Amino acid sequence: MSALGPDPAFVLVRPQMGENIGAAARAMLNFGLTRMRVVEPRDGWPNPAAVAMASGAGRILDGASVHDTVAEAVGDCDFVFATTARSRELTKPIVSPERAMEMARIMQAEGKKVAVLFGPERTGLENPDVAVANAIITVPVNPEFASLNLAQCVLLTAYEWRRHTANITHEVLSMPTTEMATVIEVDKLAEHYEARLEEFGFFFPETKAEVMKIALRNMWSRMPLTRQDVQMMHGMLRQFLRQMKT
Structure with missing residues (x-):
């Protein structure tokens, strides 16, 4: 050629x-x-x-x-x-x-x-x-x-x-001020929500609690969360708790 x-x-x-x-x-x-x-x-x-x-x-x-x-x-x-x-x-x-x-x-x-x-x-x-x-x-x-x-x-x-x-990228996620959350960061977010929900009796009845926790963890892992998203979700939960105590 x-x-x-x-x-x-x-x-x-x-x-x-x-x-x-x-x-x-x-x-x-x-x-x-x-x-x-x-x-x-x-x-x-x-x-x-x-x-x-x-x-x-x-x-x-x-x-x-x-x-x-x-x-x-x-x-x-x-x-x-x-x-x-x-x-x-x-x-x-x-x-x-x-x-x-x-x-x-x-x-x-x-x-x-x-x-x-x-x-x-x-x-x-x-x-x-x-x-x-x-x-x-x-x-x-x-x-x-x-x-x-x-x-x-x-x-x-x-x-x-x-x-x-041309070498065309058909899809890209624009993240000008943040980056994707790491596995550990998402895991800590999951732990935060799980602990608070446990306090409020969300995981009921007890026989289904483990399945519900796994489903919740699975939900977090499916979401394409950025570090900014994780920080916001932590902050939202903390604010809810403060309002409940007042």
Whole structure:
């Protein structure tokens, strides 16, 4: 297997509004993509509105290449995806953004160059544009309202690329001011409650007391308590006892 090829090139075909080009650039950089190509931008290039909207992602626009045709824009690529929500009279594989970027990652690992075509805001890609592609990406949107903004489509596709290439932690517990309680700390909390409950006659009848204590211990061990939680639970019990004595 050869060295990794470049990241996919996102090709904006005949984009109409500079703001959408800038928003697409932001979406690309959000997920680590930097290779933008622009085909026949309606308002020319460079586009001041695109620069203003890019807001921190100007480097994507600075590095963007401008082309006269789709064929020219993807001429150096080994595989091309076309994004479209409309049915076509063309025989091509149709894949989800997730599957497409999975395929793109595999091809990148093989040293191949991949491009993704995005159509103009008003009409989307035309059949001659799609004919250049090897496969079609269709987002599983509401069929009664399938139209996506250019930047939205870029964002969805870029996100899927990131999911297949980055080491993503899907769940994490945020503990900015504390850490998880140790087994001993939880055990001391259990002892504290058990002793006080014993005083109040909670473990009744006596024949069931041992089972109830084990169930209570089991409950404490199941709870993902932090040290702050343990301290609070100790304090709550102490406060209850003080109030009962007054």
